[in-house]
Amino acid sequence: MRLLSYFLLLAFGGTVSVTAVGEPSREFAVHSIGWVKKAQGKTTIVLDKKYQPGLHGLDGFSHVYVLYWFDRNDNPEKRSVLQVHPRGNKQNPLTGVFATRSPARPNLIALSLCKIIEIKDNVIEIENIDALPDTPVLDLKPFIPQFESKNAVVPEWLSRGT
Amino acid sequence: MRLLSYFLLLAFGGTVSVTAVGEPSREFAVHSIGWVKKAQGKTTIVLDKKYQPGLHGLDGFSHVYVLYWFDRNDNPEKRSVLQVHPRGNKQNPLTGVFATRSPARPNLIALSLCKIIEIKDNVIEIENIDALPDTPVLDLKPFIPQFESKNAVVPEWLSRGT
Numbered sequence: 535m536r537l538l539s540y541f542l543l544l545a546f547g548g549t550v551s552v553t554a555v556g557e558p559s560r561e562f563a564v565h566s567i568g569w570v571k572k573a574q575g576k577t578t579i580v581l582d583k584k585y586q587p588g589l590h591g592l593d594g595f596s597h598v599y600v601l602y603w604f605d606r607n608d609n610p611e612k613r614s615v616l617q618v619h620p621r622g623n624k625q626n627p628l629t630g631v632f633a634t635r636s637p638a639r640p641n642l643i644a645l646s647l648c649k650i651i652e653i654k655d656n657v658i659e660i661e662n663i664d665a666l667p668d669t670p671v672l673d674l675k676p677f678i679p680q681f682e683s684k685n686a687v688v689p690e691w692l693s694r695g696t
Numbered sequence: 697m698r699l700l701s702y703f704l705l706l707a708f709g710g711t712v713s714v715t716a717v718g719e720p721s722r723e724f725a726v727h728s729i730g731w732v733k734k735a736q737g738k739t740t741i742v743l744d745k746k747y748q749p750g751l752h753g754l755d756g757f758s759h760v761y762v763l764y765w766f767d768r769n770d771n772p773e774k775r776s777v778l779q780v781h782p783r784g785n786k787q788n789p790l791t792g793v794f795a796t797r798s799p800a801r802p803n804l805i806a807l808s809l810c811k812i813i814e815i816k817d818n819v820i821e822i823e824n825i826d827a828l829p830d831t832p833v834l835d836l837k838p839f840i841p842q843f844e845s846k847n848a849v850v851p852e853w854l855s856r857g858t
Contacts, residue, residue, distance in 0.1 A: 559744065560832050561727045562765055564803045582721060585802065588778040590792035594851030598794075601805055603724055616750040630752035632760075632836035640747065641726045641834045643763055643805065647844060670722050672803045674794035679848045682809060686841045689756030 566670035568656070570602060570663060579658040579671055586656040589674075593653050597677035600663060603670045604642040612638040626691045633689075644669075647677055728832035730818070732764060732825060741820040741833055748818040751836075755815045759839035762825060765832045766804040774800040788853045795851075809839055
């Protein structure tokens with residue numbers, strides 16, 4: 535059965551590893567499409583030139599989701615962290631990484647919603663982003679308010695602001 | 697100079713390819729942490745057992761971002777698409793993939809905001825998700841309303857609903 539899964543998964547183009555409990559995990563490759571740049575008081579996403587056609591129409595949106603890679607944490611230790619004290623504050627309860635925005639997590643994908651200031655050729659100037667300079671960018675997605683929830687509930691530790 | 701970049705990037709653990717315009721691109725590996733399951737009228741995210749500690753505290757949130765992989769599109773053709781007619785409707789203007797939620801894009805990362813119904817062990821029941829059954833899940837992030845924008849603007853084609 536495992537052998538069958540293995541061949542099926544290979545047929546669909548993924549690579550296969552087997553987790554501790556015997557469930558197959560699949561691996562996929564992502565690559566940078568551009569970079570976070572910070573200079574002269576400006577924050578920009580500089581896309582590789584070849585991806586510039588992908589920006590067409592983004593100027594109709596005020597906000598963009600930026601998906602990027604926590605590349606400074608790309609090691610087995612940081613990728614095996616499953617629980618943290620949010621914001622590094624021991625007063626905050628030990629919490630699963632999937633219930634936080636922790637930069638240490640199994641897949642180092644970061645998500646930030648950013649206000650667009652200007653788009654020129656392959657460069658998007660944004661208001662701000664909580665990412666280090668030269669961070670690899672993986673994807674951009676438009677922010678569509680009706681996809682988002684207006685009636686969301688969050689835990690108490692989040693309302694304390696530390 | 698390119699050689700220097702090459703060695704620097706290798707030192708930081710990425711693999712390197714060079715784009716058409718000579719800028720180095722970096723590649724990273726992501727792996728499934730679980731799967732989208734649909735059965736008996738229920739939609740669930742079934743996490744691999746070993747990641748269950750990462751869910752601790754997610755029950756304090758009403759909504760979760762699910763990041764998953766458009767695995768049915770994982771081929772060079774779909775990953776080279778840079779412009780589409782949104783929702784496959786030719787009446788919608790040809791638009792860059794980074795200005796749409798198109799499932800054909802350079803990195804096949806999908807993002808959906810989902811309402812949590814119940815969390816039990818390694819299984820999260822959600823209200824709904826626009827993903828096919830057995831889709832690989834890459835990450836979960838809590839939805840935090842104050843990170844989101846209340847004053848967002850979108851293009852005209854989005855208000856038409858088709």
